[in-house]
Amino acid sequence: MPIQAPVIELSNVRFSWAAASPVVVDIETLRVANAERIFLHGPSGSGKSTLLGLLAGVVTPREGTLRVLGRDVGALGGAARDRFRADHIGFIFQMFNLIPYLSVVENVCLPCGFSARRRSHATLAGGTVEAEAVRLLDHLEMADADVLRRPVTDLSVGQQQRVAAARALIGAPELVIADEPTSALDADRRSIFLDLLFRECARDRTTLIFVSHDASLSPRFDREIPFAQINRVPSPAVAENAR
Amino acid sequence: MSQPVILALAVKSLRNRKFTAALTVLSIALAVLLLLGVERIRHESRESFAATISGTDLIVGARSSPVHLLLYSVFHIGNATNNLRWDSYRAIAAQPEVAWTIPLSLGDSHRGYRVLATTPDYFDHFRFARDRRLVLAQGKGFGDERDAILGADVADALKYRPGDPIVIAHGAGDVSFSLHEHHPFKVAGILARTGTPVDRTVHVSLAGLDAVHENTDQGGAADPLAAVVRGDRHAGAMLASTPRAITAFLVGLKSRSSALSMQRRVNEFSAEPLSAVLPGVALQEVWEITGAVEKTLFAVSGLVVIVGLAGMLVALLTSLSERRREMAILRSVGARPVHVFALILGEAAFLTAAGIILGVAALYIGLLAGQPWLESRLGLFIALSWPSVYEVGLIVVVAAAGLLIGLIPAYRIYRYSLADGMTLRI
Numbered sequence: 271m272p273i274q275a276p277v278i279e280l281s282n283v284r285f286s287w288a289a290a291s292p293v294v295v296d297i298e299t300l301r302v303a304n305a306e307r308i309f310l311h312g313p314s315g316s317g318k319s320t321l322l323g324l325l326a327g328v329v330t331p332r333e334g335t336l337r338v339l340g341r342d343v344g345a346l347g348g349a350a351r352d353r354f355r356a357d358h359i360g361f362i363f364q365m366f367n368l369i370p371y372l373s374v375v376e377n378v379c380l381p382c383g384f385s386a387r388r389r390s391h392a393t394l395a396g397g398t399v400e401a402e403a404v405r406l407l408d409h410l411e412m413a414d415a416d417v418l419r420r421p422v423t424d425l426s427v428g429q430q431q432r433v434a435a436a437r438a439l440i441g442a443p444e445l446v447i448a449d450e451p452t453s454a455l456d457a458d459r460r461s462i463f464l465d466l467l468f469r470e471c472a473r474d475r476t477t478l479i480f481v482s483h484d485a486s487l488s489p490r491f492d493r494e495i496p497f498a499q500i501n502r503v504p505s506p507a508v509a510e511n512a513r
Numbered sequence: 514m515s516q517p518v519i520l521a522l523a524v525k526s527l528r529n530r531k532f533t534a535a536l537t538v539l540s541i542a543l544a545v546l547l548l549l550g551v552e553r554i555r556h557e558s559r560e561s562f563a564a565t566i567s568g569t570d571l572i573v574g575a576r577s578s579p580v581h582l583l584l585y586s587v588f589h590i591g592n593a594t595n596n597l598r599w600d601s602y603r604a605i606a607a608q609p610e611v612a613w614t615i616p617l618s619l620g621d622s623h624r625g626y627r628v629l630a631t632t633p634d635y636f637d638h639f640r641f642a643r644d645r646r647l648v649l650a651q652g653k654g655f656g657d658e659r660d661a662i663l664g665a666d667v668a669d670a671l672k673y674r675p676g677d678p679i680v681i682a683h684g685a686g687d688v689s690f691s692l693h694e695h696h697p698f699k700v701a702g703i704l705a706r707t708g709t710p711v712d713r714t715v716h717v718s719l720a721g722l723d724a725v726h727e728n729t730d731q732g733g734a735a736d737p738l739a740a741v742v743r744g745d746r747h748a749g750a751m752l753a754s755t756p757r758a759i760t761a762f763l764v765g766l767k768s769r770s771s772a773l774s775m776q777r778r779v780n781e782f783s784a785e786p787l788s789a790v791l792p793g794v795a796l797q798e799v800w801e802i803t804g805a806v807e808k809t810l811f812a813v814s815g816l817v818v819i820v821g822l823a824g825m826l827v828a829l830l831t832s833l834s835e836r837r838r839e840m841a842i843l844r845s846v847g848a849r850p851v852h853v854f855a856l857i858l859g860e861a862a863f864l865t866a867a868g869i870i871l872g873v874a875a876l877y878i879g880l881l882a883g884q885p886w887l888e889s890r891l892g893l894f895i896a897l898s899w900p901s902v903y904e905v906g907l908i909v910v911v912a913a914a915g916l917l918i919g920l921i922p923a924y925r926i927y928r929y930s931l932a933d934g935m936t937l938r939i
Binding site for chain 2: 326328348349352353355356357361363366367368369370371372376380381383384385437
């Protein structure tokens, strides 16, 4: 893919949960270039998570076009969107990111179970999927034998978020979406987490969409997008109608 | 591609909930054990009953119900209410259609085992389990009138060997005060195991039994009338030792096709009221009697299976709400709603399969362990055979029911995951 082609491209995207219900996301244009680190911020309930759902192809726009990595996601069927997400997008949630009954390494390897593309990338990079998982965990300073052995439910929140980051990054997806991943961390740990995440994203030229309501993080990103400015639906209305 | 992942996830998720999963598996296993156990014992007891007598066309005794006659003459369950006269027996045995007859005289016992007085014809003509004949494991057949031939269980339990003396007692009880001590028998032979009531029977010759009772008379023990009043089953033999009376007799016909006409002739026998039964027909009547009980047992075990599977449904459904987050995580890493569906269905399938395997294993272990007990206490020999087609059918029904029940939570989580997408609401 040419470097100049935008990773994300929205034009006149409107979304509502049901045909008759009020529009919660209405974005005229949004473009994100390759390897860009975007800081998307806005108050809770402003529709940010809905936008992430659109980008991930969990929901599709009612109007307008939404292209991710050049693909018209809105035009794809449900199964194709799921496959597209598995192949190209890594996710980090706010908290409770991990499957409690899987080990640290199994959690990290999970996306490779659903995507042949990411499995082959991971194998290429690390020899085996598991080795690549350990390598990523090592980069995120999470590869102590002690940490790897522990049940994921025994890890601290900061450690859990790093495991989630490794899972989002394994198999080199082009796009990583992080939905308030640091909100449960204190300032020091937040900073360390961001350092590690940036380093890994830079290595594979991964595009990062980082969502937070904490504007103090903004200076560390390439670009800041205040969600209230791109969403033409006023926040309170969104908050009222958000499910 | 992702099927192995889903399967591995299902197994690991169950392992994470070991306790509930183990309880669910246990309840399904017990239900399967009960269902198959009831069916196995029902089937085997029928087989075993049906195998007790073979090749006999008619059983003739004093007038009574067919089931009663069959039970006391062949299975040694209950007692005859009346004997039949020896000359009646001879008259019927002399009919041209009759190929052979075996006279049977019951009523005495030896240490709790029934004594059957008969003739050497018994060992020539009696057949069980599809035309198998009685075979001596040790010793020899009837020589003189003091010889006794023991069934395998009698010899095993009482540790008899050929040559040992035995004393038979009046009546069928374990303890009798009327021992025929002055007329001991001698163990001549021991029969090979048959898995039928023959194993628990002491066989003596009719002549020997008569000698016992004649001796009793000489001992001045009995006024014949008093014996009748006491319900003495050898009363007939004592009143008129020649011709004697017997309890019943088995008839083999030259041609099977004359069985019905022969039966009618016996039932209309003018000299005394007699009954003739076709063993198969009488067995059928026994099944009709036991059928209701069997159906009830089957229904109860069927309900237990439903309860076991309902337990699984409850366990899966209650886990769902706390697992919505897990499903959202799986969706975020690329799992499709159908994978989420398959994960829960896979768990149900795994629980059901584990329950069935454990239940079947428990059945065989139980049969193996219970075999000697069932055989010695109930005379029920249960062969350790592979599951029958019917049993496999039952297993398939349980498995299908398990999957069907698994569809309920699977569909719910499928709907959740469609609606939730990746929004992680706690």
